[in-house]
Amino acid sequence: MSEGKTFWQAFFDSHAAHYDENPFTKNTMVEVDFLFEVMALRAGLAILDVGCGTGRHAVELARRGLRVTGVDLSEGMLERAKLRAEQAGVQVEWVHADAARYVHPTPFDAAICLCEGAFNLTEAQEDPVAHDLGILRSVAASLKPGAPFVLTAMNGYATIRQMKDEAVEAGQFDPATMRSAYQDEWNLPEGPVLMTIHERLFIPPEIVAMLHHAGFEVLNVWGGTAGDWGKRKIRLDEVEVMFVSRKRPDEHSVLRPGVS
Numbered sequence: 001m002s003e004g005k006t007f008w009q010a011f012f013d014s015h016a017a018h019y020d021e022n023p024f025t026k027n028t029m030v031e032v033d034f035l036f037e038v039m040a041l042r043a044g045l046a047i048l049d050v051g052c053g054t055g056r057h058a059v060e061l062a063r064r065g066l067r068v069t070g071v072d073l074s075e076g077m078l079e080r081a082k083l084r085a086e087q088a089g090v091q092v093e094w095v096h097a098d099a100a101r102y103v104h105p106t107p108f109d110a111a112i113c114l115c116e117g118a119f120n121l122t123e124a125q126e127d128p129v130a131h132d133l134g135i136l137r138s139v140a141a142s143l144k145p146g147a148p149f150v151l152t153a154m155n156g157y158a159t160i161r162q163m164k165d166e167a168v169e170a171g172q173f174d175p176a177t178m179r180s181a182y183q184d185e186w187n188l189p190e191g192p193v194l195m196t197i198h199e200r201l202f203i204p205p206e207i208v209a210m211l212h213h214a215g216f217e218v219l220n221v222w223g224g225t226a227g228d229w230g231k232r233k234i235r236l237d238e239v240e241v242m243f244v245s246r247k248r249p250d251e252h253s254v255l256r257p258g259v260s
């Protein structure tokens with residue numbers, strides 16, 4: 001790990017140059033079309049992209065006339081995003097920050113957090129509930145009342161269905177906490193990488209509850225696996241779930257992260 005960086009910062013900094021070679025990044029145009037439909041987006045609106053990565057959604061949204069701010073923890077990913085925006089000839093505000101603590105000074109008309117851009121990515125010793133709830137509270141605090149928010153998150157049902165009693169006995173999965181700790185080989189574009197995984201995935205009703213506590217009204221919960229978005233039911237073994245919500249119209253003041 002690079003000195004002074006978290007595990008995920010170091011990982012995405014090193015992976016940034018290859019990130020857009022991943023198969024799940026190849027559906028940007030269709031995904032943005034879908035966002036325009038379900039969020040009623042239009043040119044001139046201001047939108048926050050949380051965990052924007054290399055900016056594939058942010059830049060396409062800017063190309064279609066939205067005022068976009070992209071936030072990411074990885075400087076390497078943001079450098080790729082800046083280059084993408086420059087090549088596309090669009091202006092995007094890029095912010096290097098921890099999404100669980102960042103609140104924009106000017107409220108947005110809409111927000112997105114897609115493809116595990118920030119949600120679900122916690123450090124080994126970090127409280128995953130506090131981390132992910134912090135992200136949701138930060139997003140809510142950065143939105144106008146009634147503003148739409150689309151989140152995609154890892155599907156905890158798939159984890160439960162894959163785990164066996166042997167994994168519990170080996171300490172790789174704790175069904176009492178839904179936390180996993182194991183080694184896995186990821187076949188990345190730059191080559192295979194052995195990863196030590198620490199996860200606490202949530203089943204959809206948990207995320208619905210977290211969104212509610214953060215100040216959102218959940219409108220729809222759909223299958224949200226990248227490349228297969230649609231207004232459809234969740235498949236139990238698919239990778240991701242999509243939550244379509246809006247900041248509650250009566251939520252004029254939402255707690256800042258760390259404030260009780």
